[in-house]
Amino acid sequence: MKEINVGLLGFGTIGAGVIRVFQNNAEVMERRLGARLKLKSVADLDITTDRGVTVEEGVLTTDAMQVLTDPDIDVVIELIGGYEPARTFVLKAIEHGKHVVTANKALLAKHGEEILSAAAAKGVDVMFEASVGGGIPVLSAIKENLCANNFRCVFGILNGTCNYILTRMTNEGADFSSVLKDAQAKGYAEADPTFDVEGVDTAHKLAILVSMCFGTRIDFDDITIEGISNITPLDIQFAKEFGYKIKLLAIGKRENGTVEARVHPTMIPVNYPLADVEGVFNAVRLVGDFVGPVMLYGQGAGMDATASAVMGDVMAIARDQLAGHQARTPAMGYIPDCIADLPIKPMRDIVSQYYLRFTVLDKPGVVAKISGILGNYGIGIASMIQPDRKKSEAVPLVIMTHEATEALISDALADIDKLDTVREPSHFIRIENDME
Amino acid sequence: MKEINVGLLGFGTIGAGVIRVFQNNAEVMERRLGARLKLKSVADLDITTDRGVTVEEGVLTTDAMQVLTDPDIDVVIELIGGYEPARTFVLKAIEHGKHVVTANKALLAKHGEEILSAAAAKGVDVMFEASVGGGIPVLSAIKENLCANNFRCVFGILNGTCNYILTRMTNEGADFSSVLKDAQAKGYAEADPTFDVEGVDTAHKLAILVSMCFGTRIDFDDITIEGISNITPLDIQFAKEFGYKIKLLAIGKRENGTVEARVHPTMIPVNYPLADVEGVFNAVRLVGDFVGPVMLYGQGAGMDATASAVMGDVMAIARDQLAGHQARTPAMGYIPDCIADLPIKPMRDIVSQYYLRFTVLDKPGVVAKISGILGNYGIGIASMIQPDRKKSEAVPLVIMTHEATEALISDALADIDKLDTVREPSHFIRIENDME
Numbered sequence: 001m002k003e004i005n006v007g008l009l010g011f012g013t014i015g016a017g018v019i020r021v022f023q024n025n026a027e028v029m030e031r032r033l034g035a036r037l038k039l040k041s042v043a044d045l046d047i048t049t050d051r052g053v054t055v056e057e058g059v060l061t062t063d064a065m066q067v068l069t070d071p072d073i074d075v076v077i078e079l080i081g082g083y084e085p086a087r088t089f090v091l092k093a094i095e096h097g098k099h100v101v102t103a104n105k106a107l108l109a110k111h112g113e114e115i116l117s118a119a120a121a122k123g124v125d126v127m128f129e130a131s132v133g134g135g136i137p138v139l140s141a142i143k144e145n146l147c148a149n150n151f152r153c154v155f156g157i158l159n160g161t162c163n164y165i166l167t168r169m170t171n172e173g174a175d176f177s178s179v180l181k182d183a184q185a186k187g188y189a190e191a192d193p194t195f196d197v198e199g200v201d202t203a204h205k206l207a208i209l210v211s212m213c214f215g216t217r218i219d220f221d222d223i224t225i226e227g228i229s230n231i232t233p234l235d236i237q238f239a240k241e242f243g244y245k246i247k248l249l250a251i252g253k254r255e256n257g258t259v260e261a262r263v264h265p266t267m268i269p270v271n272y273p274l275a276d277v278e279g280v281f282n283a284v285r286l287v288g289d290f291v292g293p294v295m296l297y298g299q300g301a302g303m304d305a306t307a308s309a310v311m312g313d314v315m316a317i318a319r320d321q322l323a324g325h326q327a328r329t330p331a332m333g334y335i336p337d338c339i340a341d342l343p344i345k346p347m348r349d350i351v352s353q354y355y356l357r358f359t360v361l362d363k364p365g366v367v368a369k370i371s372g373i374l375g376n377y378g379i380g381i382a383s384m385i386q387p388d389r390k391k392s393e394a395v396p397l398v399i400m401t402h403e404a405t406e407a408l409i410s411d412a413l414a415d416i417d418k419l420d421t422v423r424e425p426s427h428f429i430r431i432e433n434d435m436e
Numbered sequence: 437m438k439e440i441n442v443g444l445l446g447f448g449t450i451g452a453g454v455i456r457v458f459q460n461n462a463e464v465m466e467r468r469l470g471a472r473l474k475l476k477s478v479a480d481l482d483i484t485t486d487r488g489v490t491v492e493e494g495v496l497t498t499d500a501m502q503v504l505t506d507p508d509i510d511v512v513i514e515l516i517g518g519y520e521p522a523r524t525f526v527l528k529a530i531e532h533g534k535h536v537v538t539a540n541k542a543l544l545a546k547h548g549e550e551i552l553s554a555a556a557a558k559g560v561d562v563m564f565e566a567s568v569g570g571g572i573p574v575l576s577a578i579k580e581n582l583c584a585n586n587f588r589c590v591f592g593i594l595n596g597t598c599n600y601i602l603t604r605m606t607n608e609g610a611d612f613s614s615v616l617k618d619a620q621a622k623g624y625a626e627a628d629p630t631f632d633v634e635g636v637d638t639a640h641k642l643a644i645l646v647s648m649c650f651g652t653r654i655d656f657d658d659i660t661i662e663g664i665s666n667i668t669p670l671d672i673q674f675a676k677e678f679g680y681k682i683k684l685l686a687i688g689k690r691e692n693g694t695v696e697a698r699v700h701p702t703m704i705p706v707n708y709p710l711a712d713v714e715g716v717f718n719a720v721r722l723v724g725d726f727v728g729p730v731m732l733y734g735q736g737a738g739m740d741a742t743a744s745a746v747m748g749d750v751m752a753i754a755r756d757q758l759a760g761h762q763a764r765t766p767a768m769g770y771i772p773d774c775i776a777d778l779p780i781k782p783m784r785d786i787v788s789q790y791y792l793r794f795t796v797l798d799k800p801g802v803v804a805k806i807s808g809i810l811g812n813y814g815i816g817i818a819s820m821i822q823p824d825r826k827k828s829e830a831v832p833l834v835i836m837t838h839e840a841t842e843a844l845i846s847d848a849l850a851d852i853d854k855l856d857t858v859r860e861p862s863h864f865i866r867i868e869n870d871m872e
Contacts, residue, residue, distance in 0.1 A: 021584050021726055028586050031651055031774035032579075032766070129581050135727035137581035144580060145565055145573035147468050148457050148747030215467055273733060276712055290457055291571035291734060291744035297709060298730035308727035311584030323761040330468070338467035 002035040004318040007067035007098075009089055010079035011044035011060070014103060014130075016051040017307030018077060023053070025311075033315060035322055041067045068092045075317050077310055078102040087111050094118045094126070099326070101313040103130035103306055105204040109220045112208075116331050125320065126331050127313035132205040133158060135305030136298040137312065138284045142212045143333035149288025151213035155435055156250040158205040160280035160300045161189045161196040162228050166236075166246060167278045173233050188280060198227030199248060199263040206250035210261045213286065214254045215334040216342040218261060224347050226264035235357060235429060238398050239267050241385065242355070245275040249432065258345045267355055267431040273297075274435070287436055348407035353382065353431040356409075358397045358416065359424035366421045367397065377412040379404045394423040400431070438471040440754040443503035443534075445525055446515035447480035447496070450539060450566075452487040453743030454513060459489070461747075469751060471758055477503045504528045511753050513746055514538040523547050530554045530562070535762070537749040539566035539742055541640040545656045548644075552767050561756065562767050563749035568641040569594060569718045571741030572734040573748065578648045578722065579769035585724025587649035591871055592686040594641040596716035596736045597625045597632040598664050602672075602682060602701075603714045609669050624716060634663030635684060635699040642686035646697045649722065650690045651770040652778040654697060660783050662700035671793060671865060674834050675703050677821065678791070681711045685868065694781045703791055703867040709733075710871070723872055784843035789818070789867040792845075794833045794852065795860035802857045803833065813848040815840045830859040836867070 006022075008015055021029075022039045029037055039059065047060040061067070067076060068089060076093040078100060080086045086107050091114070093100050100119065102108070108115070108128055119126040129139045133156070142151075157163050161183065168179045180197065183189035195201050203225045207218045228248050239246050244267035253260040268275050273295050277283040282300025287293050299305035320328050332339060360366045371381060380402035386395065401409070413426045442458075444451055457465075458475045465473055475495065483496040497503070503512060504525060512529040514536060516522045522543050527550070529536050536555065538544070544551070544564055555562045565575045569592070578587075593599050597619065604615045616633065619625035631637050639661045643654045664684050675682050685702035688695065704711050709731050713719040718736025723729050735741035756764050768775060796802045807817060816838035822831065837845070849862045 017726070024725070025584055025586055028651070029584055031770050032583050034766075034771040034774070135724075136730060137577045140581040141573045141577065143468075144752060145576040145745060145748030147751050148461055148465055149744055150461055150464050215464070273709075273712060276709060288744060289461070290453070290740045290747075292738075292741055294572060294732070294734035296730070296732055299728045302728075304726045305728055308585055308724060309581060311726075312581035315583050316580060319764050320759075323756075323759070323764045325759040325761060328755050328759045328764070330470075334467050335470040338470070 002322065003038050004035055004075065004321055005038050005040040005073045006075045006077060006314060007040055007070060007073040008042045008077045008079065009064055009067060010081070011042050011047065011051060012079060013303045014306045014310070015042065015044070015079045016053050017303030018079065018310055019053045019055060021307050021311045029315060033318055033322070035318065037314065037318060040073055041070060043067045064089055069096055073098060074321055075099045075101060075314055077314065078104060083107060083110060090115055091118055094122050094124055097122060097124060099125040099317045101127050101310055101317070103128065103310060105131035105201070105208060109204040109207045113217070119331065120336050123326050125317050125327050127316060129313050130306045130309035132208050133282045133284055133296070134298065134300040134302065135308045136282060136284065136296045136300065137309065138296050139208070139212060140312070141296060142286065143329050146286065146288055146291055146294065147333060149290050152254060152287045152289060153435070154209050154213045154252040155274060155285040155432070156206065156209060157247055157274060157277045157283050158250050158300060159196050159202045159248060160282060161193060162202070162248040163277065164188050164280050165197070166228060166231070166248065169231070169233060170236050170245060173237070175233050176229055176231060197229055199225040202248060202250050203263045206252060206261055206263055209250065209284070210252040210259060212333045213252060214259055214342060215338065216259060216340045218344070222261070222344040224262040224264065228265050231265050234396065235427065238357065238385070239355070242383070242400060243270050244268060244431065245270055246429065247274065251432065254342070257342060259342045260345050260350055262347065265429055267429055269433060272435060285435060293436060348405065348410070350406050351403050352406065353403055353433060354401045354409050355429040355431055356399045356401065356413070357427040358422055359394050360397050361421045361423060362393060362395045363421055369419060369421070370397065370416055373415050374399070374401070374412055377408045379408055379412055438758065439474050440471055440511065440757055441474050441476040441509045442511045442513060442750060443476055443506060443509040444478040444513045444515065445500055445503060446517070447478050447483065447487060448515060449739045450742045450746070451478065451480070451515045452489050453739030454515065454746055455489045455491060457743050457747045465751065469754055469758070471754060473750065473754060476509055477506060479503045500525055505532055509534060510757055511535045511537060511750055513750065514540060519543060519546060526551055527554055530558050530560055533558060533560060535561040535753045537563050537746055537753070539564065539746060541567040541637070541644060545640040545643045549653070555767065556772050559762050561753050561763050563752060565749050566742045566745035568644050569720055569732070570734065570736040570738065571744045572718060572720065572732045572736065573745065574720045574732050575644070575648060576748070577732060579765050582722065582724055582727055582730065583769060585726050588690060588723045588725060589871070590645050590649045590688040591710060591721040591868070592642065592645060593683055593710060593713045593719050594686050594736060595632050595638045595684060596718060597629060598638070598684040599713065600624050600716050601633070602664060602667070602684065605667070605669060606672050606681060609673070611669050612665055612667060633665055635661040638684060638686050639699045642688060642697055642699055645686065645720070646688040646695060648769045649688060650695055650778060651774065652695060652776045654780070658697065658780040660698040660700065664701050667701050670832065671863065674793065675791070678819070678836060679706050680704060680867065681706055682865065683710065687868065690778070693778060695778045696781050696786055698783065698786070701865055703865055705869060708871060721871060729872060784841065784846070786842050787839050788842065789839055789869060790837045790845050791865040791867055792835045792837065792849070793863040794858055795830045796833050797857040797859060798829060798831045799857055805855060805857065806833065806852055809851050810835070810837070810848055813844045815844055815848055
């Protein structure tokens with residue numbers, strides 16, 4: 001029976017998961033492939049810590065170059081994470097004619113172009129299903145069976161930490177910092193959670209989704225990113241009253257030759273399937289011109305789910321290898337020459353409905369003034385509530401608007417924030433009612 | 437630019453959808469493929485009825501053989517439906533070395549083995565993503581990125597007609613026959629709805645899912661099939677009171693070398709993602725040993741969604757063609773020699789929780805007698821309700837059981853139905869609490 005040799009860089013949590021797939025599922029992979037996948041080398045600086053899996057003698061090494069230059073190795077799995085030495089190692093693997101599978105979205109967001117160009121020049125595959133949505137097979141769905149569609153939009157709940165925190169804030173009425181602390185204690189949030197809670201991780205994943213759905217290069221720095229640390233129990237409560245849930249949503253849209261690419265807390269109607277995605281689960285909603293809406297849901301992280309996606313990529317490469325050819329499906333789903341450079345729409349030009357929360361003195365005429373300013377900017381009011389009326393103290397006033405450009409909203413809010421009767425800077429949250 | 441020529445058999449609704457993909461999305465398909473897909477011939481007995489699409493001169497023919505024998509045609513799409521002449525045409529296409537894409541689950545369920553053997557012998561691909569879940573890319577997910585998993589179970593809501601009827605019965609409290617009539621008037625149900633409402637269509641799809649998830653041949657006749665025509669508003673109401681929804685569920689499980697394959701109305705907890713699948717939407721929940729649960733959701737029917745799946749298959753074949761090789765991924769996801777013959781577990785051996793509804797005289801001692809019989813069979817009672825007490829009339833008595841084999845349940849019900857105080861044959865609905 002033919003063998004495909006695989007090398008692994010990075011013996012951390014996910015690495016241990018990958019090794020377990022090789023050990024536990026060798027038979028089913030053989031039955032599907034008609035060949036044997038062999039894990040020939042595993043490189044890590046630390047090869048002594050117990051990861052709960054036993055590796056055959058001679059497989060572990062501290063020398064990554066041993067994996068990268070081994071002429072018998074066909075596929076290199078990169079699970080080191082971060083920018084360096086991951087970038088150098090991946091480029092070295094490509095240089096040596098090896099296919100690469102990675103889960104490293106940060107690397108792809110920053111050095112994707114360089115890596116994919118090198119791979120295309122060398123005629124090898126770079127696959128990265130595990131980088132978006134963990135075990136959810138979303139990238140292969142876009143590249144493979146849904147590829148006859150023009151995608152109109154893509155929405156994602158892509159960060160388990162944020163979704164876990166928002167879910168608990170929603171279910172328990174707790175505030176952000178206390179849930180974060182508990183999430184850290186339980187291992188659902190990192191000691192430094194910035195990357196997750198401020199939306200950077202979600203944006204890395206969105207960059208990949210937008211590129212693959214719309215066939216365009218994305219400059220990561222053009223993505224608008226807002227995290228969830230400013231979301232208050234009050235906002236969640238008001239959202240509920242209006243029939244919404246707040247999710248950290250990755251949003252990609254394409255219209256008239258421009259794309260939107262943004263990550264921010266978003267109110268979505270409670271009866272939408274994405275609103276039901278709870279805790280550490282992830283989900284992606286794709287809307288194609290023929291398929292309509294498709295939602296994919298599953299575990300967005302974790303050693304086993306991520307290992308599933310990594311090994312799915314290894315199997316795809318192995319099938320190509322056995323068939324005697326390479327790079328059957330382009331890495332980003334489009335022939336490199338056919339990838340466009342669609343501009344990202346500036347945030348001021350996006351159109352949305354908005355939830356606006358003002359903190360105002362409870363005096364006669366305040367509502368009139370605020371709604372007057374909104375009216376001057378042509379912003380329609382869909383509904384308004386002003387609960388907890390306590391004379392002379394600052395109280396919340398909540399307005400849900402009709403569709404307006406972000407430019408109008410931010411200009412109007414700047415004016416409103418100058419009013420004497422407005423005691424705190426206004427809050428707003430974008431609403432996504434139309435997910436088609 | 438290279439061209440891949442495609443022939444289409446069947447110019448009905450889906451056929452028109454496929455033609456529209458060729459017309460509207462030629463550019464995006466070219467950018468993804470690096471080659472042109474050309475629809476060279478479309479055969480149908482009726483080529484004069486207006487289907488809302490204009491076809492180039494010379495493309496339409498009433499002679500299927502013209503498509504099947506054209507040496508320029510690489511891929512044949514079969515959208516005739518039914519057993520014959522679809523079977524003959526598909527075999528003829530294979531004989532002439534053409535790859536085949538079909539949406540015909542009935543054909544696959546009955547003649548799949550014959551067709552796939554012929555294709556394997558000839559070295560051509562047969563693909564059929566559109567046959568299960570319409571536009572949802574579930575078969576490619578199983579065959580491609582999730583293929584490093586051993587699947588434990590698969591659950592599906594796979595028939596839009598049934599789900600539409602059950603959703604309306606649930607939301608409106610209406611009865612089966614009145615909703616069915618309305619669904620027929622609206623075009624959501626066929627004039628003869630038997631195939632859909634009695635679960636046969638769902639079972640055709642389950643046969644494919646079970647084979648592809650577990651790598652086994654399935655004898656369609658071994659699948660237990662129960663439809664939704666016996667579901668009453670009363671059952672739906674009781675389900676709600678216990679926190680469940682009733683869905684027509686396709687269930688596949690594998691354990692210890694046997695599989696379960698069954699289609700029947702099933703109570704699922706309201707907070708499960710599958711419970712939220714409403715109306716004509718479809719969804720599949722797959723559970724793999726590494727990926728854990730994955731749910732895929734989308735439009736299970738309709739010309740456009742189905743055309744998306746068909747054309748996704750055509751694109752996959754075109755990629756293989758361009759790479760100069762064939763049958764890269766086996767049709768059923770397993771190398772034919774590695775497909776097993778796992779026995780289907782007899783229904784009497786399955787283990788489930790049960791909803792039991794008795795119609796009893798409201799006399800003292802009735803509950804004691806029924807619970808006594810259940811106790812004699814070792815069936816545990818999880819909860820019981822007996823609403824609407826009206827002296828001396830027949831009233832419902834509902835019992836939710838703990839897990840028991842179907843053998844014990846049916847034997848117990850046979851005994852209970854002999855009681856004088858039991859006025860109608862007992863009803864039962866299986867409960868699926870553990871979808872992992």
